[in-house]
Amino acid sequence: MSAPDYPGLDTLALHAGSQPDPATGARATPIYQSASFCFPDSDYAASLFNIERAGHVYSRLSNPTNAVLEERIAALEDGVGAIATASGQAALTLAIMTLMGAGSHIVAAAALYGGSHNLLAYTLPRLGIETTFVDARDPQAFAAAIQDNTRLIFAETVGNPGLDVLNIPKVAAVAHEAGLPLMVDSTFTTPYLIKPFEHGADIIMHSATKFLSGHGIVIGGLLVDGGRFDWDASGKFPTLTEPYEGFHNLVFSEEFGPAAFIQRARKEGLRDFGACMSPTTAFHILQGVETLGIRMNRHVENTRGVVEFLNQHEQVSRVGYPELEGHPDQALASALLPKGCSAVFSFDLVGGREAGIAFVDALNLFSHLANVGDAKSLVIHPASTTHHRMDAAALAAGGIGEGTIRLSIGLEDPKDLIADLKQGLRAAGKIVAKQAVAL
Amino acid sequence: MKLAIENNDVYCYTNSRDIDPAKPSIVFIHGSGMDHTVWTLAARHFARHGNNVIAIDLPGHGRSTGAPLENIPAMADWLEQVLDALKIDVSAVVGHSLGSLVALEFSAKYAARTRALVMVGTIVPMPVSSAILAACKNNDHAAFDMLTQYGLSKRHQFGGNRSSGIWMVGSALRLYERSQPGVLYYDMNACNEYQSGLEQAAAVECPVLLVLGSEDRLTPVRGTRPLQEAFHQPEVSVIQGAGHTLMMEAPNALLDALHRIL
Numbered sequence: 001m002s003a004p005d006y007p008g009l010d011t012l013a014l015h016a017g018s019q020p021d022p023a024t025g026a027r028a029t030p031i032y033q034s035a036s037f038c039f040p041d042s043d044y045a046a047s048l049f050n051i052e053r054a055g056h057v058y059s060r061l062s063n064p065t066n067a068v069l070e071e072r073i074a075a076l077e078d079g080v081g082a083i084a085t086a087s088g089q090a091a092l093t094l095a096i097m098t099l100m101g102a103g104s105h106i107v108a109a110a111a112l113y114g115g116s117h118n119l120l121a122y123t124l125p126r127l128g129i130e131t132t133f134v135d136a137r138d139p140q141a142f143a144a145a146i147q148d149n150t151r152l153i154f155a156e157t158v159g160n161p162g163l164d165v166l167n168i169p170k171v172a173a174v175a176h177e178a179g180l181p182l183m184v185d186s187t188f189t190t191p192y193l194i195k196p197f198e199h200g201a202d203i204i205m206h207s208a209t210k211f212l213s214g215h216g217i218v219i220g221g222l223l224v225d226g227g228r229f230d231w232d233a234s235g236k237f238p239t240l241t242e243p244y245e246g247f248h249n250l251v252f253s254e255e256f257g258p259a260a261f262i263q264r265a266r267k268e269g270l271r272d273f274g275a276c277m278s279p280t281t282a283f284h285i286l287q288g289v290e291t292l293g294i295r296m297n298r299h300v301e302n303t304r305g306v307v308e309f310l311n312q313h314e315q316v317s318r319v320g321y322p323e324l325e326g327h328p329d330q331a332l333a334s335a336l337l338p339k340g341c342s343a344v345f346s347f348d349l350v351g352g353r354e355a356g357i358a359f360v361d362a363l364n365l366f367s368h369l370a371n372v373g374d375a376k377s378l379v380i381h382p383a384s385t386t387h388h389r390m391d392a393a394a395l396a397a398g399g400i401g402e403g404t405i406r407l408s409i410g411l412e413d414p415k416d417l418i419a420d421l422k423q424g425l426r427a428a429g430k431i432v433a434k435q436a437v438a439l
Numbered sequence: 440m441k442l443a444i445e446n447n448d449v450y451c452y453t454n455s456r457d458i459d460p461a462k463p464s465i466v467f468i469h470g471s472g473m474d475h476t477v478w479t480l481a482a483r484h485f486a487r488h489g490n491n492v493i494a495i496d497l498p499g500h501g502r503s504t505g506a507p508l509e510n511i512p513a514m515a516d517w518l519e520q521v522l523d524a525l526k527i528d529v530s531a532v533v534g535h536s537l538g539s540l541v542a543l544e545f546s547a548k549y550a551a552r553t554r555a556l557v558m559v560g561t562i563v564p565m566p567v568s569s570a571i572l573a574a575c576k577n578n579d580h581a582a583f584d585m586l587t588q589y590g591l592s593k594r595h596q597f598g599g600n601r602s603s604g605i606w607m608v609g610s611a612l613r614l615y616e617r618s619q620p621g622v623l624y625y626d627m628n629a630c631n632e633y634q635s636g637l638e639q640a641a642a643v644e645c646p647v648l649l650v651l652g653s654e655d656r657l658t659p660v661r662g663t664r665p666l667q668e669a670f671h672q673p674e675v676s677v678i679q680g681a682g683h684t685l686m687m688e689a690p691n692a693l694l695d696a697l698h699r700i701l
Contacts, residue, residue: 006588006608007596016606017598047694052484054601054690062603070604075597080613081605227613249455255483257476257501258613259605266604 009076009192010293017071018286031283032064050248051267061270065279069286073212073222076191076289077204080227081262083270084220084282088187088207089115090275091221092154095183095203097273098265099237100151102128107145107152109136109166110397111159113207114386116185120154122389133397137328139170146178151236156185157194158337161346161382161406162320162399165329165336172200179234187211187373188342192296197226199336203261210373211343214288214295218281223265227258240264295375295411300340302417303409309418310347315355315425315432318348320399343409344372346382351435352403355428356381359405362427365412365420377410377417442524447505449521450475452494454486463554464491464530465701466518468538470560471626472586472618474501477535477686484694485701493530495521497541499622507625511537511633515544522552531555531701535686536658537626540565540633546647547639555700556643559650559693560683562658563636563666567627575624582623583615592654592682600687607687640669647673648700650693652681674699 007015018029037056039045047053056062066084074082085091096106108120110133120131134141136159146153153175155166166184175182181202186194190211196204206212208220231240231253240260243249247267252260270276288295307321322333322341333341349355360368366379370386380386383402387395395401409417442449452475458464465485467478475482475494482492497514499507508514518541522530531554534542539558546556574582587608588596600607615623640647647670651660660677667673676696681689 006584012597015597017600019594019597019599046487047484050483050487052480052487053694054480054603056603067600067603071598071600071606074604074606074609078609079606080609083604227609228616243455251455254452255476255479257474258617259610262604 012072012075013292014290016075017068029065029068029283029286031279033279035059059279060274060276061266063279063282066277066282069282069289070222072286072289073191073206074224076292077224077226078195078197079204079224080259082222082224083262083266084208084222084277086221086275086277087219088185088205088209088221089119091205091207091223092116092119092185094265094269094273094275095205095223096124096129096152098239098261098269099181100129100239103149104129105147105150106131106154107142107150108133109155109159109164110134110394111136111162111164111399112156113160113185113187114382114389118389135397136164136166139167139174142171143174143178146174146180150178150180153180153182154185155182156187157189157196158322158342159399160188161344161404163322163329163341163345164399165322165332165341167332168196168199168201168336172202175202176200179236181229188344189337190292190296192292193300193337193339193342197228202226202229208285209371211296211299212289212292213285214291214373214375216371216374216376218284220277220281220285223262225259225262229261231260244268296340296343298411299343299409302411302414303340303343303345305414306407306409306417306421307345309421313425315350315429316347317350319345320347321345344406346400346404346406348401348403349405349428351428351432353383354435355431356403356405358431359424359428362424363420364423365416366407366424372406372408374408375411377412378408380406382406441502442521444517444520444524445505447498448503449498449524450496450502451521451525452478452482452492454483454492456486456491458491458493458525458527460526462489462491464493464527466522466530466532467492467494468518468532468534468541469494469497469500470536470538471630472500472615472623473535474614474617476501476614480690481533481686481694481697485697490701491527493525493527499619499625507622508629509625510629511540511544512548514541514629515548518545519549519552528552529554531557533557533559533697533701535559536561536565536683537630540630540636543636543639543643546645547642550642550644553645555646555648557648557650557697557700560652560655560658560685561649561666562662563640563669564634565630565636565658567631572624572627572631575627578620578624583612586615586657587611589656590683591688592652592656592680594654594680595682595688601690607684610687611684637665637669640666643670646700647671648696649673649675650685650696651675651677652683652685652688653677653679654681655683657683
């Protein structure tokens with residue numbers, strides 16, 4: 001007897017969590033668009049409320065369509081469980097609120113999505129949770145920033161938008177040495193490009209709005225529990241290891257073992273903060289997840305072609321893609337991200353801000369908007385949009401210049417993408433020529 | 440709740456309640472390499488329904504300290520010590536897989552202290568393949584993989600958990616990975632070497648319920664005939680579609696089955 005192989009990623013992406021609908025035989029996962037679910041009798045109802053039976057009560061807490069998505073993502077990440085949330089921001093907030101309260105501290109990478117930075121830098125301090133931002137490329141900087149009241153280490157698998165590759169094994173070791181969990185935002189990479197739990201991360205969040213759903217049609221998030229962090233041994237997480245008065249003194253680590261974190265997040269966080277996902281949204285994300293593997297493969301191949309083109313262009317002063325020779329994370333990317341470093345990257349145009357604006361305005365095929373991970377190619381100028389609240393120093397810490405352009409490469413024919421970029425570069429070139437004349 | 444037996448901690452999940460001598464008691468015993476958390480839903484249910492519930496961690500498992508016990512009779516004797524310490528004279532004993540053999544041995548040897556026996560995901564004898572034993576002995580992760588994959592029905596390899604968002608493959612693996620090195624080998628070896636089960640079954644006097652998964656590949660239903668014949672008129676509940684890991688794969692159907700005898 002030997003262990004059969006576990007199903008592969010493409011198979012799990014299609015099948016994990018779902019079965020033909022027992023009521024109708026429907027093969028696609030139905031949209032259970034129902035706020036609540038009937039109880040066969042009073043004792044059954046009581047047993048659902050008291051976590052004696054498995055089932056659904058109210059769609060803020062759980063829903064059959066969402067459950068399929070949650071199980072599928074947990075399967076793709078090799079976690080113990082997942083929760084679908086209203087957005088990626090809701091997933092991040094849910095994780096933080098599950099782990100800590102006022103007086104706590106987070107160590108986070110400086111290179112973060114602007115929305116995450118806003119939450120950590122401006123909103124959470126009002127609730128008594130402070131964050132120290134450190135260089136994502138320096139594991140020792142994470143170690144140095146840890147305080148007695150630190151409760152979480154947080155970073156992106158590849159930073160937004162500079163694609164700083166997180167050394168997950170080293171940062172996880174730093175976190176674990178201090179009795180802390182490492183949470184990573186794997187939105188840009190998805191389980192197709194990296195499985196962070198295999199490298200030591202403890203919690204994963206996704207903005208499912210991006211590559212997981214893949215078509216830019218919904219807002220959603222996912223929070224995944226790896227199930228390996230020992231909350232009891234750490235001793236720093238009373239929400240998971242001490243009686244919870246809000247649920248009849250339930251001790252989550254005692255009753256749910258490896259799933260303590262994700263169960264508390266659902267039983268308290270979804271219940272009280274209410275940032276649940278609509279079942280229709282879950283259905284849309286499931287359609288995207290079904291083709292995750294083939295889409296990500298094409299995203300990456302198209303990106304490599306565009307990166308090669310831009311990297312050889314005289315009007316481009318820098319291309320930030322970790323697979324390129326000379327990129328500071330090239331070796332790390334090769335080890336952790338052999339299938340590719342996402343399909344979002346940034347580059348700097350000669351000519352700075354004015355050239356960047358001319359470039360963006362001249363593009364036709366690329367859509368100018370604030371999103372990434374769409375099947376369609378996207379472009380944005382971070383300094384004036386997604387990261388506009390950050391001052392120059394904070395921008396620089398995140399690897400962003402005033403003329404930085406961020407591209408999200410879609411699934412179009414690559415020759416058409418490059419043709420569109422050439423058009424943008426011609427417009428930018430005219431700005432550079434004018435600047436030269438002015439000098 | 441923690442007790443001390445022979446200088447080792449013994450952990451019993453009791454739903455955060457003290458033992459009430461006026462209430463009936465139910466003891467839940469986990470399977471190889473597992474711990475009390477596999478019984479959380481059932482224990483919570485029967486606690487609310489007026490029972491003392493005691494979901495134990497066998498020595499060296501979960502939150503209990505000490506070396507794992509080498510054989511099923513030793514585990515049954517240890518259970519008697521636990522119940523003595525808890526001042527529980529009579530209880531129903533519910534066990535899964537390895538735990539079902541402990542429950543069987545206890546029910547036969549300590550008949551006066553057993554009011555009902557429930558064996559979940561069971562077979563007697565319970566031979567373990569040499570490949571699994573070898574992997575367990577080497578503390579090879581392949582042992583966890585084999586037990587997880589053969590422990591779930593083929594359908595449940597792809598999930599379909601009634602508990603929202605919980606991935607059964609990952610949950611089973613994490614529990615095995617938490618076990619101390621060597622513990623799984625002790626457990627599997629104890630199952631493999633327990634040869635007196637059918638004789639003990641014939642000695643059981645209390646009501647008996649077998650709860651089996653129709654798709655169980657580790658302890659298949661078709662192999663339970665000798666056990667069913669050894670008992671005096673056991674109740675048998677076969678849960679359709681479920682594999683060996685019934686508490687995870689079919690928690691509601693299992694609860695309904697347990698109500699037939701508890």
